[in-house]
Amino acid sequence: MAAADWGGKADHLAGERATAQFDVDGMKVAWAGSRHAVEVADRMACLVASDPVFRKDTRTMLSRKELFKDTLKKAAHAWKRTVELHLTEEEANLLRLYIDQPGYVDLHWVMFVPAIKGQGTEEQQKKWLTMAYKFQIIGTYAQTELGHGSNVQGLETTATFDPSTDEFIMHSPTLTSSKWWPGGLGKTSTHAVVYARLITEGKDYGIHGFIMQLRSLDDHSPLPGITIGDIGGKFGSGAYNSMDNGVMRLDHVRIPRDQMLMRLAQVTREGKYVHSDVPKQLLYGTMVYVRQTIVADASRALSRAVCIAVRYGAIRKQFGSKAGGPETQVLNYKTQQSRLFPFLASAYAFRFVGQWLKWLYTDVTQKLESKDFSTLPEAHACTAGLKSVTTSATADAIEECQKLCGGHGYLNSSGLPELFAVNLPACTYEGDNVVLLLQVARFLMKTVSQVASGKQPVGTTAYMGNIQHLMQCKSVVNTVEDWLNPAAIKEVFEARALRMAVNCAQNISKAPSQEEGFSELSPDLVEAAVAHVQLIIVTKFIEKLQEDILGHGVKEQLQKLCGIYALHLIHKHLGDFLSTGCVTARQGSLANERLGKLYAQVRPNAVALVDAFDYTDHYLGSALGRYDGDVYSALYKEAWKDPLNETVVPDGYQEHLRPLLKQQLKLSRL
Numbered sequence: 001m002a003a004a005d006w007g008g009k010a011d012h013l014a015g016e017r018a019t020a021q022f023d024v025d026g027m028k029v030a031w032a033g034s035r036h037a038v039e040v041a042d043r044m045a046c047l048v049a050s051d052p053v054f055r056k057d058t059r060t061m062l063s064r065k066e067l068f069k070d071t072l073k074k075a076a077h078a079w080k081r082t083v084e085l086h087l088t089e090e091e092a093n094l095l096r097l098y099i100d101q102p103g104y105v106d107l108h109w110v111m112f113v114p115a116i117k118g119q120g121t122e123e124q125q126k127k128w129l130t131m132a133y134k135f136q137i138i139g140t141y142a143q144t145e146l147g148h149g150s151n152v153q154g155l156e157t158t159a160t161f162d163p164s165t166d167e168f169i170m171h172s173p174t175l176t177s178s179k180w181w182p183g184g185l186g187k188t189s190t191h192a193v194v195y196a197r198l199i200t201e202g203k204d205y206g207i208h209g210f211i212m213q214l215r216s217l218d219d220h221s222p223l224p225g226i227t228i229g230d231i232g233g234k235f236g237s238g239a240y241n242s243m244d245n246g247v248m249r250l251d252h253v254r255i256p257r258d259q260m261l262m263r264l265a266q267v268t269r270e271g272k273y274v275h276s277d278v279p280k281q282l283l284y285g286t287m288v289y290v291r292q293t294i295v296a297d298a299s300r301a302l303s304r305a306v307c308i309a310v311r312y313g314a315i316r317k318q319f320g321s322k323a324g325g326p327e328t329q330v331l332n333y334k335t336q337q338s339r340l341f342p343f344l345a346s347a348y349a350f351r352f353v354g355q356w357l358k359w360l361y362t363d364v365t366q367k368l369e370s371k372d373f374s375t376l377p378e379a380h381a382c383t384a385g386l387k388s389v390t391t392s393a394t395a396d397a398i399e400e401c402q403k404l405c406g407g408h409g410y411l412n413s414s415g416l417p418e419l420f421a422v423n424l425p426a427c428t429y430e431g432d433n434v435v436l437l438l439q440v441a442r443f444l445m446k447t448v449s450q451v452a453s454g455k456q457p458v459g460t461t462a463y464m465g466n467i468q469h470l471m472q473c474k475s476v477v478n479t480v481e482d483w484l485n486p487a488a489i490k491e492v493f494e495a496r497a498l499r500m501a502v503n504c505a506q507n508i509s510k511a512p513s514q515e516e517g518f519s520e521l522s523p524d525l526v527e528a529a530v531a532h533v534q535l536i537i538v539t540k541f542i543e544k545l546q547e548d549i550l551g552h553g554v555k556e557q558l559q560k561l562c563g564i565y566a567l568h569l570i571h572k573h574l575g576d577f578l579s580t581g582c583v584t585a586r587q588g589s590l591a592n593e594r595l596g597k598l599y600a601q602v603r604p605n606a607v608a609l610v611d612a613f614d615y616t617d618h619y620l621g622s623a624l625g626r627y628d629g630d631v632y633s634a635l636y637k638e639a640w641k642d643p644l645n646e647t648v649v650p651d652g653y654q655e656h657l658r659p660l661l662k663q664q665l666k667l668s669r670l
């Protein structure tokens, strides 16, 4: 029976949509950031969905080679459409986003170009970016090595200046110095920003960036002295395997001196090392930029998973009343709501904090241009911390959404396995999440010590200035309704974050040295960092609610989601809140009671709240998450696309199955 015979064009979720108590269009604007953003995103999403080259429904069934070739085809076609349609930068970025297939272009635009912009001189930018913008060259970001990723100062590749020829000699002295992981390096990139130890006049000046040509622009073969290849298959089918993460070894490869990125430091014709009057941390600027974009990616990935699980939960029915009444939608089970609605709230929370982080990054960049470096440490702490907390929560949530969809969630056609596999490495790339949280903790310890010496903290640590009150305050919450008060919520998050940080600082001060104390206390420091970052997310959500938000009922729904986000964290981390004395056990159970009421209020709006993400069926890529809810027809149809179903009798039957069956039959007759 054809799948179409089982379902029509009906909207199986129409009943769910009819119960919404808010204006979905208004919520789309709140989610996207502006009416303009909704309009451009819609246009680009439809452009991708309607173009057969961008089909992705059989992607998980392709071999690695086929998948890679398909990625090359899509990237070339996307560029062709960008040029033909004169797309703006915003439109072209969205086009790439909706194609939804990791590939070398991501590294080119998200890391290679920003690295040259941030670390190149004006002259270098003019030369290299002109070519990069026209795709005359394809670039990647080659920092990580086989032996070192997190410890950037431990990288081993060398760039030794040779004054006799005015060149750097780029070399991989050991196996562990092989560049390992850079996306697009394996098979595609013609160029890279390579990070290496700068050695001149016999002295090692540490890590610096260099632009290197890797492959011939005529026939794409690696240049002399360069050994290069792909590092091999990665987790999951489809997923990140579309990316050619690469390995590269350099054997005394010479590049002209002017290919060292010289905005932060220079080597003169004579070989003198000169450092500009800017902080050396600006070398890490590309990572700050990318971490900020990863927060936005996390909210998108999480919202996709939630959209799939909510829509499917409204369609899927299990068990009826004892009297033989209709079966229950699984979304109506309280356990399903308490597992799923915190993710729905987190998707909105991460979206809004991502919008704020983008603002913060722009603000810091403008300040850096006028040589004001004062906000750089905070920008580093915020991007590192938010990248870490949002990507870890997202990976966990996608995995849980798979379970929330039961067995069907485990099928590739649910879209969830691929979504998980593509987003899981975000916990590692651009800085391992624990390593990054330790950076946040370091920043917090410094801030605590500055507060102790009377300095008033600013920005996201301003709350620490209220130390007298926050170290001894008791929560004012006395009833379930009191947990609706944003000021009461904010106060307990501030008190928890500050008390955890101060506890760590006090315990470190008892250690023989600061370094030993930091190391010994590192598990607690990571928890203190998480508490601080969660406070930022809660605060930014509360601040969002103070803005003008248009549309009937939109603000009210967001208030409920903000409540769910904050209260589910209190429930989850009750140990922290209790042990620091920020809430009592009774207040903790009142928070949980309030949470249950909020879930019930969100339930009739759940499908509309995920509709507001405004995702096309193409982008969602899920039989379970379809807009029309026609889940079973879609699952049935998708199954037949599997290569195993190309023949009725499987390959291998004659060689392996038939002889086995025959032999067993013969034996049974003996």
Ligand SMILES: CCCCCCCCCCCCCCCCC/C=C/C(=O)SCCNC(=O)CCNC(=O)[C@H](O)C(C)(C)COP(=O)(O)OP(=O)(O)OC[C@H]1O[C@@H](n2cnc3c(N)ncnc32)[C@H](O)[C@@H]1OP(=O)(O)O
Pocket: 093, 094, 096, 097, 106, 107, 110, 141, 143, 144, 149, 150, 151, 152, 153, 183, 281, 282, 284, 285, 287, 288, 290, 293, 297, 376, 377, 380, 428, 429, 430, 431, 432, 435, 436, 439, 442
């Ligand atoms: C709307 C449309 C959107 C666009 C759509 C596009 C669609 C496509 C989507 C695709 C997007 C996703 C692309 C993502 C691709 C990812 C590919 C992955 C790439 C990589 O992984 S690149 C490699 C990244 N590597 C790392 O992150 C390494 C991590 N390690 C470090 O960062 C550092 O080494 C360290 C921070 C852990 C430690 O460094 P170090 O030992 O040097 O430092 P100290 O701890 O001693 O600190 C020294 C001081 O410097 C400060 N610091 C450290 N880092 C920074 C920084 N980044 N900025 C500013 N300051 C920094 C420390 O705080 C110390 O300061 P102090 O004052 O001395 O305490």
Ligand SMILES: Cc1cc2nc3c(=O)[nH]c(=O)nc-3n(C[C@H](O)[C@H](O)[C@H](O)COP(=O)(O)OP(=O)(O)OC[C@H]3O[C@@H](n4cnc5c(N)ncnc54)[C@H](O)[C@@H]3O)c2cc1C
Pocket: 107, 141, 142, 143, 144, 147, 148, 149, 150, 151, 180, 181, 182, 183, 240, 245, 425, 428, 429, 430, 431, 432, 433, 434, 435, 438
């Ligand atoms: C899919 C993917 C794409 C990537 N793309 C690129 C790219 O384009 N370019 C590029 O240069 N790199 C890239 N990378 C590399 C990436 O940046 C590194 O993997 C990352 O920075 C983590 O470093 P590592 O692998 O050395 O982990 P390690 O540092 O070896 O981490 C291993 C474990 O040790 C722990 N650990 C490490 N240091 C500490 C510490 N000080 N204290 C406590 N615990 C610690 C970590 O928490 C982790 O649990 C990519 C990686 C992946 C997975």
